[in-house]
Amino acid sequence: MRNNFLAGLIICAPIAITLWLTWSVVRWADSWVKPYIPARYDPEGYLNFAVPGSGLVIAMIFITIIGFLGKNLIGQTIVQFGESVVRRVPLVRSIYKSVKQIFETVLEERSNSFKKVGLIEYPSPGLWALVFIATDAKGEIASKFNAMGQDMVSVFLPPTPIPTAGFLIFVPREKIVMLDMSAEDGAKLLVSGGLVAPDFPAKPSKEPAVPGKPRLLARAKKADRFVAPE
Structure with a gap:
């Protein structure tokens, strides 16, 4: 009985933990994104049931579009103007500069760092x-x-x-x-x-x-x- 229980635990525990972590991340993303989605763009407004992960998908699409627009000349001009405004705010500029530097370093070194x-x-x-x-x-x-x-x-x-x-x-x-x-x-x-x-x-x-x-x-x-x- 003990051996069978441990064998079942080895099989079930990784699956249960993986599903729980995935579900937690999806719910966390939905709780942050869905309140800002207009009703006409919310899939749940046209359905009679909740759609888990819709907020996460919309956030990924939105970030991808921002990245695409930020690569052209107009987008870069807007980003530079926004950064110039942020740099004039005493407390915010320090936080923004540190966070941006961390993300740039991690993404630039993503091919080798921690691998x-x-x-x-x-x-x-x-x-x-x-x-x-x-x-x-x-x-x-x-x-x-x-x-x-x-x-x-x-x-x-x-x-x-x-x-x-x-x-x-x-x-x-x-x-x-x-x-x-x-x-x-x-x-x-x-x-x-x-x-x-x-x-x-x-x-x-x-x-x-x-x-x-x-x-x-x-x-x-x-x-x-x-x-x-x-």
């Missing part, structure tokens, strides 16, 4: 922690470290089992041991506390095999690092 997983020695030598690679150090931080001859990379170190919180750490590139697992597999490993490990090898490795040595040791040696033998 690679690695290991760093933390919190002390000989102890390894899983991190997500964010991007190369930029701005003043990169300038300071480049003057010292160090190539720094910003990584995100999340705790277990809540990967949304964590620490931003700048690590020398040669001290990061890169992994083949995807960001999704890394998140699963963190959330499960190490219980759900990704399949390995997921794909053939291009690195030569090292007989009698773990693959982590081979990578560490490739980066001129020393790992104590088991």
Whole structure:
């Protein structure tokens, strides 16, 4: 009975949690968008039943249209004029500038940021922690470290089992041991506390095999690092 219950829980829990999260997001989007939809454009005004997700769909269409219009000359002029007005408001301009910078950085780096997983020695030598690679150090931080001859990379170190919180750490590139697992597999490993490990090898490795040595040791040696033998 216990084994059957646990097997059923493994099958049902992911499905139930996924449906609950999806439904919660849809309802949250509808609660924000639907109050601003004119009655003549609301599908529920022509039907006798509620249409879940209509607000989310309308919001996505509206954002897409705004993005399309913002690419032409007239749209860019309007956006620039609106930003110039916002920049004159003391408190609002700071919030707007920060939020815009975050979105621009995330969207510009979306092809690489947080899609690679690695290991760093933390919190002390000989102890390894899983991190997500964010991007190369930029701005003043990169300038300071480049003057010292160090190539720094910003990584995100999340705790277990809540990967949304964590620490931003700048690590020398040669001290990061890169992994083949995807960001999704890394998140699963963190959330499960190490219980759900990704399949390995997921794909053939291009690195030569090292007989009698773990693959982590081979990578560490490739980066001129020393790992104590088991």
